[in-house]
Amino acid sequence: MTDPFDALAMPDEExxxxxxxxRDLRMRIESALGVAPIDQPTIDLPPRRPTMHTDTTTAPxxxxxxxxxxxxxSVTPYLAVHDAAAALDFYAAAFDAVEEMRVEGDDGRIGHAxxxxxxxxxxxxxxxxxxxxxxxxxxxxxxxxxxxAVDDVDAAFASAVAAGAESLQEPGDQPHGARHxxxxxxxxxxxxxxxxxxxxxxxxxxxRMTDSEWSVxxxxxxxxxxxxxxxxxxxxxxxxxxxxxxxVDVVGFTEQIVVPGDVAGTVVHSQLRWPEGGIVQVSTAxxxxxxxxxxxxxxxxxxxxxxxxxxxxxxCVAAGVEVVAPMAAPDYDPTGSMFSIRDFEGNLWSFGxxxxxx
Amino acid sequence: xxxxxxxxxELYDEALPRVYGYLRPRCGSMAxxxxxxxxxxxxxxxxxxxGRVPELGTxxxxxxxxxxxxxxxxxxxxEQRPMGVxxxxxxxxxxxxxxxxxxxxxxxxxxxxxxxxxxxxxxDGLPVRQVAEHLDRTIxxxxxxxxxxxxxxxxxxxxxxxxxxx
Numbered sequence: 463m464t465d466p467f468d469a470l471a472m473p474d475e476e477x478x479x480x481x482x483x484x485r486d487l488r489m490r491i492e493s494a495l496g497v498a499p500i501d502q503p504t505i506d507l508p509p510r511r512p513t514m515h516t517d518t519t520t521a522p523x524x525x526x527x528x529x530x531x532x533x534x535x536s537v538t539p540y541l542a543v544h545d546a547a548a549a550l551d552f553y554a555a556a557f558d559a560v561e562e563m564r565v566e567g568d569d570g571r572i573g574h575a576x577x578x579x580x581x582x583x584x585x586x587x588x589x590x591x592x593x594x595x596x597x598x599x600x601x602x603x604x605x606x607x608x609x610x611a612v613d614d615v616d617a618a619f620a621s622a623v624a625a626g627a628e629s630l631q632e633p634g635d636q637p638h639g640a641r642h643x644x645x646x647x648x649x650x651x652x653x654x655x656x657x658x659x660x661x662x663x664x665x666x667x668x669x670r671m672t673d674s675e676w677s678v679x680x681x682x683x684x685x686x687x688x689x690x691x692x693x694x695x696x697x698x699x700x701x702x703x704x705x706x707x708x709x710v711d712v713v714g715f716t717e718q719i720v721v722p723g724d725v726a727g728t729v730v731h732s733q734l735r736w737p738e739g740g741i742v743q744v745s746t747a748x749x750x751x752x753x754x755x756x757x758x759x760x761x762x763x764x765x766x767x768x769x770x771x772x773x774x775x776x777x778c779v780a781a782g783v784e785v786v787a788p789m790a791a792p793d794y795d796p797t798g799s800m801f802s803i804r805d806f807e808g809n810l811w812s813f814g815x816x817x818x819x820x
Numbered sequence: 821x822x823x824x825x826x827x828x829x830e831l832y833d834e835a836l837p838r839v840y841g842y843l844r845p846r847c848g849s850m851a852x853x854x855x856x857x858x859x860x861x862x863x864x865x866x867x868x869x870x871g872r873v874p875e876l877g878t879x880x881x882x883x884x885x886x887x888x889x890x891x892x893x894x895x896x897x898x899e900q901r902p903m904g905v906x907x908x909x910x911x912x913x914x915x916x917x918x919x920x921x922x923x924x925x926x927x928x929x930x931x932x933x934x935x936x937x938x939x940x941x942x943x944d945g946l947p948v949r950q951v952a953e954h955l956d957r958t959i960x961x962x963x964x965x966x967x968x969x970x971x972x973x974x975x976x977x978x979x980x981x982x983x984x985x986x
Contacts, residue, residue, distance in 0.1 A: 467970065469920045470927065470942035474882070477841035483854050484836055487861060491832065494865040495825040592826055 480724050497593075539608055540585040542597040543649040546572035549586060552648060553577060556625035557610070557618070559584070579610065598650025607644070607652040615657035619643045622653070637670040638662055691740035694733075697762050698747030698755050699807060702729035705744050708805060709734050712781040714774055715742065723749070738768055760808025771813040775801050792816060824868045824876050832861070835878045839885050846889055846939055848928055856892060860885040886944065890954050893936035926977045934969035941966055 478484070543549040546564075550572075553559035557579045564575035571588040578584070589597050598604035612618040615633045623629055626648050633643035633655070639662035645653045662670075668678035699705040706729065709715040715734035718741070723730040728746040735741050742764065749755040768774060775789055787802035792814065800814030840857045847853040863884055867873050873880065927935060927943075940951040952962035 467938070467942045467973075469923050470938065471945055472845060472924075472943040474838065475841050476837040477844050478837045479840040479844075479854060479857065480850075483857075487836070487858055488829075488832055490858065491829065491861055491865055494862060495829065495869070497825060497829065 481726065482722060482724060538583050538585055539606070540587070541649070541651055542587055542589055542595045543651075544589055544597045544599045545649070546575060546586055546588040549647075549649050550575060550577060552625060553579070553584075553586075556622040556627055556647065557653075558621075580612075582610070601650075604650055604652055607654050609654045609656060612655050612657055615641050615643060615655050618655050619645065622647070622655070627653070633657075635659060638667045689739055690735065694741045694743055695762070695764055696743040696745065696754065697764070697809060698757050698759055699729075699744055700747055700759050701727075701807075702732070702744050702746045703727060705805065705807065706732055706734065709742070709744065712777055712783065713811065714777060736766055736768070740766065760805075763810040763812070765812045765814065767815070767817045768813050769815060771799055771801055771815060774813045778803050786810060787812070824873060825865075827876055828861075828864060828868050831876065831878070831881075835881050836861075838878050839881050842882050842885050843889060845924070846943060847892075852892070856885065856888045859888045863888070886940070886954065890936055890940070893932040896932040923977070926973060929976050930969070930972055933965065934972045937962070937965050937969045938973060 541549070550559070550561050550564070554561065554577075559577045559579045562576040562578060562583075565573045567573050571590070573587055573590075575586045576583060577586065587595060589595055589600060591600070619629070619633050622645050627645040628647075629643070630646055630652070631644040633641055635641045639658060639660045640656045641659050642654050642656035645655065647653060664678065664680040668680075671678050697705070706717070706720060710717055715736055718733040718735045719731070720729060721731040722728065723746060728749070730745055730749065732744045733741050734744060745755060747755050747757065747759045771789065775785070778785065784804045785801060786804050787800075789799050789801040791798055792800050795814070795816035798815035800812055800816065802810055802812040804810055836857070839860055840853060843856050843860075844850070844853040847856060860881060864873070864876075864881060867884075868876065927938060930938070936955065937951060940946050940954055941948065946954070948962055948966070949959055951966070952959045955962060955965070957965065
């Protein structure tokens with residue numbers, strides 16, 4: 463006799479939980495295991511357009527503790543070395559480094575150490591290949607050079623070589639106003655020791671380089687970076703991830719924060735920063751119980767101040783974006799230039815040099 | 821003891837939809853399924869750190885999830901007690917063709933004891949002996965529980981479909 467209750471049998475089928483739940487749980491597991499969390503993107507955006515040049519960074523995790531943000535305007539080199547204890551000794555001898563602290567595991571490996579050279583902080587650790595922490599010796603080279611400002615480059619260079627560093631380029635005067643030399647330390651890291659010997663403007667540097675095989679250019683002056691700006695605009699979208707991709711990959715905004723919603727493909731908040739200042743917030747329109755998202759999609763008009771609208775226009779044209787107003791000098795800014803585009807939802811974006819009255 | 825922590829993290833992406841896929845249809849709500857999924861993985865972290873995992877894999881994690889589910893029903897049962905009624909446990913045959921969707925709806929309306937017994941026995945397909953182990957009962961007591969659970973199910977199913985329960 464067949465048992466009617468057999469109808470209850472249920473095959474184990476895979477079912478993905480909410481992305482935000484999956485991410486939060488991973489962080490809890492990492493935290494419980496005492497493993498340093500791997501930065502996860504805050505949202506699964508569609509793939510970047512491969513032909514577009516952008517210099518975006520991955521959006522930072524949104525709920526990182528605030529004490530990790532203290533170095534917002536600096537970067538600390540975190541050196542991986544094949545023998546951390548020996549490296550700490552070497553850096554002390556070569557660069558007068560002062561060891562501030564170390565975290566040593568039961569297996570003798572140093573998981574984390576901090577040292578300072580003059581007032582500059584460095585972090586250092588042994589190799590942990592399973593975490594992706596590998597040293598230049600393992601990699602067979604290093605893609606990064608530590609550029610270290612010193613008061614007396616010849617003395618510092620000699621001291622480092624005496625301690626065991628390999629000279630790659632002896633100290634010499636450079637047309638940009640520094641005297642510098644390059645070393646490779648016994649752990650494979652490259653150092654450029656540099657001493658300022660004269661103050662040279664970029665224009666002067668460019669002048670000195672006219673007869674060389676290099677040409678020097680600098681960011682056009684004129685529009686000071688206004689930071690995050692004083693007023694942020696908010697744009698609702700029926701496909702917020704796509705609009706964010708467009709603004710980042712084509713137009714040139716950078717992702718500061720993207721917060722996904724519980725519903726797949728929705729964005730409850732984002733901050734896209736214009737590199738010369740200001741922030742636009744893109745989020746999914748028509749979210750329940752959210753009065754801010756209850757506005758007509760595609761009805762916005764935004765003006766972005768940039769010293770170089772031509773480059774932005776080139777990127778937009780290359781991507782086939784609709785240009786509703788070609789590049790022209792506005793009446794109110796006869797020496798400037800401005801153009802306008804329409805995004806795929808109808809919003810108008812104008813880019814111009816006019817930065818307001820002083 | 822080999823450190824299985826990294827292995828657990830490696831396993832996470834693959835195991836999460838399996839564990840959640842096991843729990844979600846067996847829980848009434850997404851919130852409960854998420855809670856129990858979290859409990860499962862955090863218990864796994866604990867077990868890994870104490871070196872108590874014989875074979876770390878998805879199958880083991882689903883076993884942990886099953887324990888968490890049973891623990892949940894036990895908690896609910898304690899809150900809802902008393903609910904036992906002496907019943908006649910003869911006449912346990914039922915000749916009907918159950919629609920799986922309606923059957924799962926019916927199951928969701930049963931009390932925690934009956935629901936857990938039927939879930940382990942029929943959704944998970946465990947033999948009575950293993951059901952008994954999970955519920956921490958003797959085999960005899962489990963068989964009686966299953967008979968009562970089936971009867972409760974039939975009554976509830978009659979209400980679902982508008983038929984009289986036999």
